[in-house]
Amino acid sequence: MMRLHEKVVIVTGGARGMGASHVRKLVGEGAKVVFTDILEEDGKRLESELGENTLFVKHDVTSSTDWENVIQKAEDAFGPINVLVNNAGIDVPEVSTDEYPEETYRKVIEVNQTSVFFGMKYVVPSMKKAGGGSIINISSLAGIVGAYKKIAYTASKFAVRGMTKAAALELGDYGIRVNSVHPGFIRTPMTEHLINDELVKMFPLRKAGEPEDVSNLVVFLASDESSYSTGSEFVIDGGLGAQ
Secondary structure, three states: OOOOOOOEEEEEOOOOHHHHHHHHHHHHOOOEEEEEEOOHHHHHHHHHHHOOOEEEEEOOOOOHHHHHHHHHHHHHHHOOOOEEEEOOOOOOOOOOHHHOOHHHHHHHHHHHHHHHHHHHHHHHHHHHHHOOEEEEEEOOHHHOOOOOOOHHHHHHHHHHHHHHHHHHHHHHHHOEEEEEEEEOOEOOOOOHHHOOHHHHOOOOOOOOEOHHHHHHHHHHHHOHHHOOOOOOEEEEOOOHHHO
């Protein structure tokens, strides 16, 4: 039997890149996946490709109203939610702290951190109806160590790691597990411009990661195979953070 047979999953930021990889892998393991993004054209294309076990919903992850709409549409389509993958996020070019624009800082925090809070807040009642669940918060290696001239990104990703632990302490009573995933350099549209031969030489495994590497971990955390894991961070960085 497929590892996620009949599980109902929400994935944010799922229209392309790492999120789209998660969606494909989850569907391939038998899940019914509602995936969301602001990229409507890309989302509709992926929904058409993957078929009846998927539903795309246009979604601003910083809007509580949009979150309520996504939860309702997911339940209407497939039933109570078993898994949430808080994947949506943004990054910005390197900017020194003393020159960092306030509006940019606030935007990064809203998209990368506040959206994770909203996701957990609004999915919990549905997971309680389902009898439990798994929340997977995609953080970053920058949630373990600082990232150079990326104070907002680092702040948001450290916050996601801490919020994960706080939620795990609270939600275990309901059979809801909460874990964070911390990718290093993964080849996606958001990071492709950063990856080069000189950088890759710094990695103990001497290669950048691929989206499917992270998706394999997401499937593990979504499945019952990880039933005794909660409040933990799972680093997938080719060993970069070990140095």
